[in-house]
Amino acid sequence: MGCLALNASFEPLTLVPPRRAIRLVLDGKAEVLEVDRERVFRSERHELPCPSVIRLVRFVHVPRRFRRQVTNTFLFARDGYACQYCGRHRSELRGRQFLTRDHILPVSRGGENQWENVVTSCSPCNNRKASRTPEEAGMPLRTEPTEPNYVHLVWAVRRVTRTQAKYIRMFYGEEALRLVKG
Numbered sequence: 001m002g003c004l005a006l007n008a009s010f011e012p013l014t015l016v017p018p019r020r021a022i023r024l025v026l027d028g029k030a031e032v033l034e035v036d037r038e039r040v041f042r043s044e045r046h047e048l049p050c051p052s053v054i055r056l057v058r059f060v061h062v063p064r065r066f067r068r069q070v071t072n073t074f075l076f077a078r079d080g081y082a083c084q085y086c087g088r089h090r091s092e093l094r095g096r097q098f099l100t101r102d103h104i105l106p107v108s109r110g111g112e113n114q115w116e117n118v119v120t121s122c123s124p125c126n127n128r129k130a131s132r133t134p135e136e137a138g139m140p141l142r143t144e145p146t147e148p149n150y151v152h153l154v155w156a157v158r159r160v161t162r163t164q165a166k167y168i169r170m171f172y173g174e175e176a177l178r179l180v181k182g
């Protein structure tokens, strides 16, 4: 389990390995906000409880990367890991069925790889729909696809503890982490 590193502004930055977190703390570059009492970090000279949340002492300017391209990891998370045509969750797929990315307006007909034009689809539904629109195929969508909050998605697909989640909500509000975990 990584340690959640916060900027001086309390903005969640990333998860770092505990060893790196302890190094930052020992070097005076970060302070410990939360420790994992179940785990102890041992080195030649130190025996410390493992930090689970640290905060950088000095503000680090992080260039905002507005990555808006669709990846399957984020697409499936946005859609709750469920087919947007038949509604089956990933755990209900059988045999060789799997989740895919479906283009509502097919690429072959000018459909683009944008959040509003892609949905999660199980492989049988994707095959059945083929190069038709949902209307043409008589396969209505269960939800209207929209562009999700990118930062929310980034944190929703990572494994964080309850304590770490508290700090992510504190900064981004209740909406963050609300996505269904698959």
Ligand SMILES: [Zn+2]
Pocket (backbone or CB within 6 Å): 083, 084, 085, 086, 087, 088, 121, 122, 123, 124, 125, 126
């Ligand atoms: Zn389906």
